[in-house]
Amino acid sequence: MLLVISIFAAGCGDGGMSVSDGKRAADQSRQPVAETYWKLHNALGDQFYLTLGVGGFTDCADKNAKDSLAYIVDEPVEGKSEKQTDEQFVAMVNSRMSAVGWQLKPAGDKTQSATQDGIEVQLHLLNRTTGDGAFARLVVRGKCTNVGPAKGEIFDSYGGSKRDEYRSSSASPTPIPSFLESDETP
Known part of the structure; x- marks a missing residue:
């Protein structure tokens, strides 16, 4: 009986989350961030220079959340007129958002921020180059999500230059990139 209890306890030490459960949780955490990003990107699109959003996972600010990650999408945003002041640029972005x-x-x-339903949106005004429009970084950050034993694998898959790219296309104007190209993708 003691052996059965020991084996059961060993299997439940991490709350029973498998790597595939962790990947599934990570993928689900991306969805509201991506949807918010596209909503904001499309709201800004015709008034600002935009390139593409880049998404990836990062550690949570709370150091007690050791098996947790947050998903972030960010994109540079540039004003179309070098005559527009930084204040005018921020006011125009705020109006569109x-x-x-x-x-x-x-x-x-130089930061503007808002949080809704666990999603945080920030606009970080950056230093501009003479002759260019105002320049900022739009950041959409999701909730801190427990991914259990999948954390290392998710970081390995999103290391270096491996990031999600949010590019509009004729097939889908708001595509969400596929998650962790592997055999275990949920």
Whole structure:
């Protein structure tokens, strides 16, 4: 009887989450971030220079969340007029985001931020080069999600230059990249 209890306890030490469960949780955590990113990207599209969003996983700020990750998509945003002041640029971005339900507020030096349903959106104003428009980085960050034993594999798959690319296409104007190209993809 003691042997059965020991084996059962050993298998349940991590809450019973398998690597595939962790990957599934990570993939599900990407969905609301990607949807929010596309909503904001499309709201900004015709008034600003945009390139593409880049997504990946990062450690959570809470050091107690050791088996957890957060998904982030970020994209550079540049004003189309070098005559536009940084303040005018930020006001225009805020107006466009407000139109799709995101009310950004000052959140530090050159940063605007808002949080809804666990998703945080930030606009970080960057230093501009003479003769260029105002320049910022749009960041959409998801909830901290427990991925259990899959954390290392997810980091390995999203290391270096391996990131999700959010590019519009004629097939789908708001595609969500496929998750971790492997045999174990959920």
